[in-house]
Amino acid sequence: MSKEKALEEFVQILKGRYGKRIREIILFGSFARGDYDEESDIDVLIVAEGISQKEISELTWEILMKYGEVISAIVEDESEFEKHRNYSFHRIIRREGIRIG
Numbered sequence: 001m002s003k004e005k006a007l008e009e010f011v012q013i014l015k016g017r018y019g020k021r022i023r024e025i026i027l028f029g030s031f032a033r034g035d036y037d038e039e040s041d042i043d044v045l046i047v048a049e050g051i052s053q054k055e056i057s058e059l060t061w062e063i064l065m066k067y068g069e070v071i072s073a074i075v076e077d078e079s080e081f082e083k084h085r086n087y088s089f090h091r092i093i094r095r096e097g098i099r100i101g
Contacts, residue, residue: 003031006069007042011101013059014046023047023078025101028093041070044100045093047081 011025029043030036046056053075060071076084084090 002067003036003040003042003069006063006067006071007031007044007100009066010042010044010059010063010071010073013062015101017059018048018051021049021051022101023049024099026093026097027100028097029072032096032098041072044071044073045081045097046073046075047078048075049077051075 007027014022014025024045024047026045026047027043028045030040031042056073056075060073063069063071081090085094
């Protein structure tokens with residue numbers, strides 16, 4: 001339950017802080033597939049304009065301190081996301097990812 005709460009708060013804070021700069025929030029990895037365990041992190045790709053990886057890392061730290069849950073978040077702008085669409089990592093995200101925002 002704490003993973004779900006951590007992810008929910010993470011997404012709410014993202015939307016509140018960055019609003020329309022966020023194009024997509026995609027959950028992927030074991031949590032998206034449903035085969036996670038208590039040690040698993042929560043993998044998220046954020047497609048956004050004008051948001052730094054440092055800002056996202058600070059937010060994931062806040063969530064870790066509050067919930068004890070690790071969110072591994074990557075931020076890319078739309079051009080990076082499109083440019084990398086044929087990379088194996090991005091193919092996996094497109095195949096198993098769940099859009100959550």
